[in-house]
Amino acid sequence: MLLVHSVESIRAAEEEAFARTEAGELMERASDALATSLLRDLGHTDGTTLLVLAGPGNNGGDALWAGARLAGRGVRVWVHAVVPGRVHPAGWAACTEAGATSVDLEGAISLMGRVDRIVDGVFGIGGHPGLTGEGLRLAEAAERSGTPVTSVDLPSGLAADGAAAHPSFRAERTVTFGSAKACQVLQPAAERCGEIDVVDIGLHWEAIGELGAPILRQWEAADVAARWPVPTCRSDKYSRGVVGVDAGSATYPGAGVLVAYGAAYAGTGMIRSLGAAEVARATLAAIPSVVTAPGRVQAWVVGSGWGDRHDGAIRLAEILDQEVPVLIDADGLRHVPDVTLSPEHLLTPHAGELARLLQVSRAEVEEDPLGHIHRAADLFGATVLLKGATQYVATPWERTVDVAVPGPGWTAQAGSGDTLSGVCGSLLAAGLPAAEAAVCGASLQALTAAAEPPLPPHALAQRFGVTLRGLLGDR
């Protein structure tokens, strides 16, 4: 699991670390790790070449000290001070004394495409988002040259805490210090960061109180495998969980069928299709093991394909009265302001639906997904999964948001949300807490889509077992 801290937290943890370390020790750890990473990527020192772009702050300092180490080891290093006259003085002296050659802007640009690697040490967590002027010229020239870029801490130009792809460097690798940053896991910014190496520089998160909690937890496949409920020799359909589905309608019967596909192929114990008669009939025809008689239900999936069902609020209240976990999706979400929810209830809006719930514009949600998902979770008291290119899960009053394993854009199609609801519903019925059910469900869908050619949602669901077998190994 990749933990992401905010700039505010990193600054606080750095302050705490400065107080108990020698001056310059943190920068030494950072630049040592950067130099090691550069050496690994260069492969060897003899005859290899490096262009260091150093900005005015400590990010430039890191780059310069690493450049000094490599120049000392025989790498041919050129160095450019991006803001003339404003450069980390000790780092600059060390780098040039170790043999690096100083070049001006035009010199730096003309070297791009001819050196083996470029070090982007222009701005780090102190950078204002969006490069302009010479910084932008350098970033564009570097990208055009095709020479691989190692960014120091983050690609200069990105906002460390944000998801936006501001004008910035595009890195092949980012060597980041103390903690991953939000821009390295949230799209579209993350795709400008390349491979992420997180370097431990000795920050003590527990020493800074609440600020020490990460803002994001980026889940990886192994984390999903560790949480996935695997049946044992003592399992029966009830211990594995019964999912009740009231989704779809006479107008949109497919939604209810797709929810059942998601639950069935994620391995649920039993599915009860308890919505419109048309949906139950269609579901039974597709999946013969589905039961259409009422009975015990351990988690509900409701709302998708309801359309403008006139009794939606009453039906939702009735289901909530049963006091088992409930996943509320799509058309069910419009009734959320009228009912009382708790963290075991899972809302699964996409950006447009979240905007409607919070009475803001979709653009506002897309601009600040984290802020809005927190707001929704706190306002409604429920767990929220925000679907989209990056899938976030927030729990009411908790600082840390979970981010599902990312997947390809193929799942952006009608019906994907319905099968996803089914997967999450099956995990809720198996007893996973709502946040884990949401993030594991979204990750399973993403991992499956990443491994398969484009498939319609019901066919993708049929491949869940292959993904699970790969994830779970011998478990």
Ligand SMILES: NC(=O)C1=CN([C@@H]2O[C@H](COP(=O)(O)OP(=O)(O)OC[C@H]3O[C@@H](n4cnc5c(N)ncnc54)[C@H](O)[C@@H]3O)[C@@H](O)[C@H]2O)[C@@H](O)CC1
């Ligand atoms: N303080 C330390 O000892 C450590 C800091 N670390 C490094 O230090 C970085 C943070 O250093 P700083 O706080 O000095 O910040 P930066 O090095 O990110 O840059 C800050 C400077 O750039 C200027 N600036 C920012 N955006 C600009 C823009 N778009 N155009 C023109 N000027 C701009 C600011 O006014 C400021 O002078 C981290 O990202 C990391 O690389 C690491 O070495 C770990 C230890």
Ligand SMILES: [K+]
């Ligand atoms: K940088």
